[in-house]
Amino acid sequence: MARITVEDCVLRIPNRFELVLTAAQRAREISAGGVLTVDRDNDKNPVVSLREIAEETVDIEELKQDLIQSLQRHVEQDEPEDEDPDLLTLGEGLGAMKPEDALARKSLIEEEIVEEVLTVGEEAIEEGADIAADETEADAGAAEEEPKE
Secondary structure: OHHHHHHHHHHHOOOHHHHHHHHHHHHHHHHOOOOOOOOOOOOOHHHHHHHHHHOOOOOHHHHHHHHHHHHOOOOOOOOOOOOOHHHHHHHHHOOOOOHHHHHHHHHHHHHHHHHHHHHHHHHHHHOOOOHHHHHHHHHHHHHHHOOOO
């Protein structure tokens, strides 16, 4: 009886590989307690699923979508989430910083760098270093080293 059922199903789903996958999905649904749409007649679930497909008592497109969803490992979400508050909380416990904390720390580091540069510059001036003269001498020295044509 199964061979006749397969030949009937090929009229509904021409691709035999797709037919096997769809019938297997329906057989899994029946095993999970799905409602039968045809009499069982002492047949096993795969044969019943083929008979349902052949008699068009089940929605084939719905079976295909259920199959695709069952095989997907990553399900795409319609709405992208900005940030997961649970991950932020978890990250705090591990020593990770919130973005606003990282920006605050960056500005503190920049302030420290500016203070260090000013301090070094002030110390140099106090010791009598002539910064402008040093720059002029360096430029002049570079000009003398260039070969003249």
